[in-house]
Amino acid sequence: xxxxxxxxxxxxxxxxxxxxxxxxxxxxxxxxxxxxxxxxxxxxxxxxxxxxxxxxxxxxxxxxxxxxxxxxxxxxxxxxxxxxxxxxxxxxxxxxxxxxxxxxxxxxxxxxxxxxxxxxxxxxxxxxxxxxxxxxxxxxxxxxxxxxxxxxxxxxxxxxxxxxxxxxxxxxxxxxxxxxxxxxxxxxxxxxxx
Amino acid sequence: xxxxxxxxxxxxxxxxxxxxxxxxxxxxxxxxxxxxxxxxxxxxxxxxxxxxxxxxxxxxxxxxxxxxxxxxxxxxxxxxxxxxxxxxxxxxxxxxxxxxxxxxxxxxxxxxxxxxxxxxxxxxxxxxxxxxxxxxxxxxxxxxxxxxxxxxxxxxxxxxxxxxxxxxxxxxxxxxxxxxxxxxxxxxxxxxxx
Numbered sequence: 419x420x421x422x423x424x425x426x427x428x429x430x431x432x433x434x435x436x437x438x439x440x441x442x443x444x445x446x447x448x449x450x451x452x453x454x455x456x457x458x459x460x461x462x463x464x465x466x467x468x469x470x471x472x473x474x475x476x477x478x479x480x481x482x483x484x485x486x487x488x489x490x491x492x493x494x495x496x497x498x499x500x501x502x503x504x505x506x507x508x509x510x511x512x513x514x515x516x517x518x519x520x521x522x523x524x525x526x527x528x529x530x531x532x533x534x535x536x537x538x539x540x541x542x543x544x545x546x547x548x549x550x551x552x553x554x555x556x557x558x559x560x561x562x563x564x565x566x567x568x569x570x571x572x573x574x575x576x577x578x579x580x581x582x583x584x585x586x587x588x589x590x591x592x593x594x595x596x597x598x599x600x601x602x603x604x605x606x607x608x609x610x611x612x
Numbered sequence: 613x614x615x616x617x618x619x620x621x622x623x624x625x626x627x628x629x630x631x632x633x634x635x636x637x638x639x640x641x642x643x644x645x646x647x648x649x650x651x652x653x654x655x656x657x658x659x660x661x662x663x664x665x666x667x668x669x670x671x672x673x674x675x676x677x678x679x680x681x682x683x684x685x686x687x688x689x690x691x692x693x694x695x696x697x698x699x700x701x702x703x704x705x706x707x708x709x710x711x712x713x714x715x716x717x718x719x720x721x722x723x724x725x726x727x728x729x730x731x732x733x734x735x736x737x738x739x740x741x742x743x744x745x746x747x748x749x750x751x752x753x754x755x756x757x758x759x760x761x762x763x764x765x766x767x768x769x770x771x772x773x774x775x776x777x778x779x780x781x782x783x784x785x786x787x788x789x790x791x792x793x794x795x796x797x798x799x800x801x802x803x804x805x806x
Contacts, residue, residue: 458782492653588652
């Protein structure tokens with residue numbers, strides 16, 4: 419008897435970047451970003467509760483924020499310490515509850531989504547490489563204008579490539595290892611230690 | 613010229629359950645559970661800050677808990693409202709910080725992992741279907757004895773199949789839709805509304 423082993427054909431993907439992105443950003447015909455339907459199955463980066471960058475304390479029940487990134491960009495960050503083109507970082511805001519079921523203290527996430535913001539790296543499309551999109555319940559969203567404070571704040575304070583890697587404890591060590599932390603961030607950290 | 617298209621061979625996976633689990637629980641020869649190395653790439657269920665089920669408030673800086681589940685079991689829960697055999701739910705505990713970088717209020721996750729607990733459904737192996745494993749920095753862990761309070765508390769108060777789906781806002785609607793909420797949980801919720 420003759421045993422024939424057939425090797426499966428090698429699949430080649432056309433791509434203008436080094437990374438094969440199964441989760442490319444998608445746009446409507448008039449340039450709105452399409453909300454990635456499956457972002458809750460992407461890689462979780464971190465969460466916060468009641469975070470605020472303003473001096474004034476936020477009022478009311480604190481909100482949770484959950485951050486996710488597409489799996490290909492996550493693995494590329496682990497490999498290189500920075501984001502490839504076509505990265506999509508999704509920030510989801512959810513309500514919180516404290517006493518409920520058997521919970522007595524602290525806060526857990528409860529109820530629906532209060533808002534979603536996506537930070538997209540698409541160098542052929544956006545000046546500076548990145549753009550923000552704010553979703554208010556819709557399936558697509560217009561780009562937030564570049565004059566908005568999110569752009570200047572991320573550019574001034576983002577630890578890596580205008581993103582807040584300082585708040586993602588699993589990624590920060592890879593940025594340190596690959597020396598991809600921004601000069602501005604390193605200067606701020608040095609000041610804070612004094 | 614002749615163009616030949618070769619179909620890749622169909623891969624068949626042997627499985628004793630209906631769900632094809634790429635992320636089966638693995639055990640050492642002496643029955644310890646192996647910590648799933650890639651759990652941070654699994655599906656995020658939710659997080660909490662400073663949660664406690666005791667009347668006494670916890671002391672010190674509050675901790676974040678992050679919960680993940682293997683992707684196959686997540687999709688099966690979405691389809692059926694309950695967990696298949698071989699489900700692994702990972703609870704990760706992390707420290708928090710409040711003022712750091714540009715953050716002024718609230719809390720974000722910071723630093724390393726303070727502990728990991730895994731809740732595994734493996735009916736052929738565990739009485740009642742499920743077992744808990746507490747990892748204290750090692751790559752494998754002994755089963756927590758059944759007399760421990762985690763078993764009785766999850767059995768008495770878990771919304772679905774001894775798990776705290778009441779704290780996972782993306783899954784709770786699927787349990788409601790498929791009517792898989794436990795009788796004990798429904799009774800508790802009814803009492804709380806009175």
